Amino acid sequence: MARVIFPDEIEKLIGENNLMVDARVFRDVVTELIGRYPELKESSLDKMAVAIDDVIVVDPLLEPINSDSDIYFFHFVTGG
């Protein structure tokens, strides 16, 4: 099971800051999360940055997830 870790703004929404999901690619993670928490919208997850095993990935839809992966959601990083 991969571990998903949420930032403060999502924790406030769903009352959890981390949970375990069964996923092969990142899309499975999103499907699982919005299925489990109706208050989570796909669009609010889309606004977040994601790090899979410490590599930041933009638009990770098909990114492979390992059984021991750590998946962090955090605020989108822009630049100047």
Added chain:
Amino acid sequence: MAKVHVNTTVNGDAVEFLCNPGETLLDILRNDLQLTGTKEGCGSGDCGACSITVDDRLVCSCLVLAVEAEGKKIGTIEGVADKDQLNVIQQKFLEHAALQCGICTPGLIVSVQALLKENPNPTEEQARYYLAGNLCRCTGYDKIIRAVMDAAETMRGAA
């Protein structure tokens, strides 16, 4: 308002144009003569992007009225290179990577040319104060000053 007829010389070429009495030389250069190498950064003489020479005197063209060009010799960035043969200052700017975005570069090169004409052997401090009217936001001036000192040395060697 009646337009004024002005006869002048730009980079050695005889030029005539019509302008409103209140128009700046910068606007005429850029909009009427299509010499867009001279840039506008502020319109108030603070940034030096519009530096040109009028009778060999370095000025901000945004502070010069177009009518003042009557009978004068105007020098702009377009006249610095000899056709495709770059001037030493231009060459040194490239070698030292003395530009990033390049918007201040035309004005700076015109100013450096004026500096080295007045003082072929400036100290670093003299170069910095002479060029204090030419703002650059990209480079921190380090590579510009190196290019200027190198150009000065090369030009002295050639003289």
Added chain:
Amino acid sequence: MKNTNEATDASHYKYIGTRSIRPDGFEKVTGRANYGADLSLPGMIWGKMLRSPHAHAMIKSIDISKAEALAGVMAVVTYNDFPSVSSEIVATGEGTEDLLDLARNLMADGKVLYHGHAILGVAAISRQIAEQALALIDVEYEVLPAVLDVRDAMAKDAPVLHEKMYTEGLAETPNTASNVASVVELKKGDVDAGFAQADVIVEREFYTPTVHQGYIEPHACTVRYDEHGQSMVWCSTQGHFDVRATTAKLLHMSLSKLKVIASEIGGGFGGKTTVYLEPVALLMSKKSGRPVKMIMDRDEVFKASGPGSATRNWIKIGAKNDGTITAMQGKLHYEAGAFKGSPARLGGMTAFTPYDVENMFVECYDVVVNKPKVAAYRAPGAPQAEYAAEMIVSELAARLAIDPIDFRLQNAAKEGTKTIYGPKLKRVGLVECLEAAKNSPHYQQALKENQGRGVSSGFWFNIGGSSSVTLNMNRDGTGTIVEGSPDIGGSRASMQLMAAETLGIAAESFKTIVADTENIAHNDGTGGSRTTFATGMAVVEAAKDVIRQMKERAASVWNVNVDVIDWVDGVAINVGGSEKLSAAEICATADRTGGQISGQGNINARGAGPSFAVHICDVEVDKETGKVDVVRYTAIQDAGKAIHPSYVEGQYQGGAAQGIGWALNEEYVYNDKGILQNPGFLDYRIPLASDLPMIETVIVEVPNPAHPFGVRGVGESGIIPPLAATAYAVSDAINAPITDLPCSPPNVLAVIQANS
């Protein structure tokens, strides 16, 4: 130059690491390069904006009749001329933004929110007539009290900018509107437990003023609306695909009907990642049937574009006597300007990231005030928060009598350090930068009387993202690199070098062009230090694609399997025989072997490597006047791999200069009515040539494993350390704490007098 990794020793490369002449250099030193204001079209007219003279006011009425009647006026456009826009989060060059805020920033919707807020646009046959027309417009205002600082904005009963804005991120949803757009917490470990272990704790609140990116080229565009075919925008931007997306969205156009051409760009630093003029100009072009040119005056640039957030940041850090930092805490307040979306959270994510400390906690407040909507500015949000954190770190080191570099080394973030925003850092070069700083000749030099020294670290993430490159080979074996990343600091040269290195063909054989939105697939903008990293990766992909095709062609000519073809120094070699074909030979006969050769590299780059920086600053303070002179400065930063060392050094030096300006002189000065007092370069003083010394650089190279040549972006981190390095040096020289920027003569004199 220090090179810390032998695997990427410069000798290993033929082109990368050389200081080639930039391919666009000739045009830029001769005045031939065309920037935002340099395009004119037949029949073109001139647009100008009417801007608010008040910081906060209701618009009671607008009378445009006299202006419309003026001979030569061709179009007047107000907010009501825009197609209707509703609140919607859209992806822009700034990350994500609310479309409604974008529209209302472009032009006021019944209420002006800052001095200089655009109210309407006028287009006329000359600039002079457009300006005369603006003077003929009557606007009736009901002036409202303005809030100009986070303290005022957060006060009970403060005037509220947006009646429907409720603070997000609170435990309970509030039922009254507030100027606080959001509150976010970031945490790691337990700060209370951490502070309990500390022997020394230092805490202070710091202030940083509103600053502007200060690019020398004002915003400018020339546009042509075409109902039936292609509308066109020519503009100075860091991201023309973002300009297209935002403009098309605001005007309800399809992307294929709008072409955006990126002119040469005269500086941006984050400030040219959004739109201010383009949609208004297009509407005026539509109304008048004529091409429209708009150029901001310098005072408009200051009043209504950029700036970077002013902040009030409280920081508390505790350490043991042995130098171990046990806890770091912050409460950050960032001004967003008139619309939500300051980089407060990015401040929270960066403030303590140079440190491997178990317990951290940061609260980030995004607060609206009656000032222009902030835009990205080089490592957006990081300089302000890291300034406050680094000042306290330096003060703690002094209190513990530990060398400030040793103190930073002892607590330095490294591979495996867990960040406050979640993931662990991959291989990073902070320790190497600190060691280089410690060993630098600058750090060994003794200070003189009235001088002080400051040291600061800086962290920025860097980003990857979408880049598309096509490499078209010509029949003589030369090639054109078609990219879509506006070249703001010499990146065309880096693309050439990376293509040359990959293909083994001389760099001069390639021309690099920045294509418009029709001639290359989407590219994210030039920002986030992503261009040499991500677009460079796309160039390498395109070049590899060319090599693959070249090998196939050679194999078909020799009638052998492609597996036996090697590619060495731009030549295909049959390993099993003696045949060779150069790139030029293969290209010359390409039509016989299957058509022309063109490589493609369309990627979403991942694995951007953070770049850490460490700066050392020496200042001399005139204690009679409070004037500060920087007498020596060294910028050390991890480039991963410097593709073109001169332009890498240029980023370090330029970042240092901007940061020194931020520390010493730059600030927006408002009167109590919210009227900007210094919207010009004379009074908003950016560093001049005579203000600065040479800026020494050290390029540290700890390769980023995710990039084929090890590149990390270098554009942003360098603006972070100068604030604390410079301000702490002042503090060291006058032996009194500095908290508020800028360290301008009156401010420094006041600190000297208060402490004497």
